[in-house]
Amino acid sequence: MIKGLYTAAAGMLTQQKRHDTITNNVTNLNTPGYKQAVPISRSFPEIYMSMINQGSSNEIGSFQTGVMIEETVNIFTPGQFIETRLPSDLMINSNLQPVDEDGNPFTDEDGNLIEIQFDASGKGLTPDGIEVYQPQVFFTLWDANEETRYIQNAKLFINDQKQLVTQEGFQFLGQDGQPIILFDDDLSVEQIQIQKNGQLLYNGEEVTDIVGQPIVLQLSQVNNPHHMTREGNGVYVITNEDQASVTVLDELQDQPIQVLQGFAEGSNVDAAQSMVDLTSALRVYEANQQVIKMLDETLSKTVNDIGRVQ
Known part of the structure; x- marks a missing residue:
């Protein structure tokens, strides 16, 4: 009793x-x-x-x-896409399939790609019964201690050091893994156009870094987003033990990934x-x-x- x-x-x-x-x-x-x-x-x-x-x-x-x-x-199922037409609003739209331990997509005996169906939590099963998760793509950030953070929806700002940051002050990283610095003093968020692959343009021309390389936002693919810990304000962190599930994307060719400027994603509740x-x-x-x-x-x-x- x-x-x-x-x-x-x-x-x-x-x-x-x-x-x-x-x-x-x-x-x-x-x-x-x-x-x-x-x-x-x-x-x-x-x-x-x-x-x-x-x-x-x-x-x-x-x-x-x-x-x-x-x-x-x-739960990382997308919410409603809201067109704000504000250059400062930025989000990621992706619909990826999982990969095996070697980074290859799952295929059948004839080599045809297998499209895995996911439940509401983003979990699915391969034909062999292996439990997999739908990968998610994030913008890569640094906090004040230069520790990596991830976000899918953000508002863009330019701080006093001419760095591209979020509303909370997290620094956006470029493809070189360093914070993005805009060397044009007259450049503002309203003047920046961001392509679907994350590249920055100004009046249709490439925005370049100090060595003349095009500035492109660094995107990270997390193969198991359930390993991520919520920090608040849409920011996530992943432990060092789970860093192996994170892949930095160099190119977005033929991948269902889009960086959308002027859009905000609503809550999925x-x-x-x-x-x-x-x-x-x-x-x-x-x-x-x-x-x-x-x-x-x-x-x-x-x-x-x-x-x-x-």
Whole structure:
């Protein structure tokens, strides 16, 4: 009975965290580029119980002490594309297929490309049953400590050092892996045109760096975006252990990747489904609450009433 209290309490804590995650999604319903988070829950490991009798034990079954939130997964399905016509608005549109360990796309026995279907979380299965994820493409940034960050939707600004930065001050990197510096003092964001491959133009001519090379935004392909950690404001970080899943894209020829200027991506949060999930979390929370109340009343009767000497 006391074990049941722990199980119900674990259920309440799980639903509370689920409720908090969904509430945060709803709060960012109108935040451009926001990707909704989905909590993944699982049960605690089974505990095997046995009855000890005169030095021997007889197994009587297993017992689970409840559930917990194992992780929170970011859903990278695109939101609605909103044309703002503002040169400072920038986003990435991509629709990539996964690759194997050697960087090659999955093919059948005849060498034909296999188009893998993905679920809402971006997970799919190859014909051999291998679990794969839909790759995502990001702009590559540096923070104040020159640590790499990633973003898919951003507003462009030029700081006092003539660097191309986001609204939060993160520096955009070029193809050389260094922050982009605009050496033309008269150049403004409104005058910059960004091609679909990320190249910067001014009045139809290439914008070049100090050695005369064309400036192109560095794009990074993350083969498993679920390894990324959200930092806020659409910025993500990936640990050093998972850096192997990141590929810097040199060219975008024949790839379904576009850099769109003058567009902003809306949040991908489904308002109707979120309200259903909120109601579900509340109902399950209340059910576990009633279980605890019932067990508490039963324990009270056991302690205070049963065996009382009249």
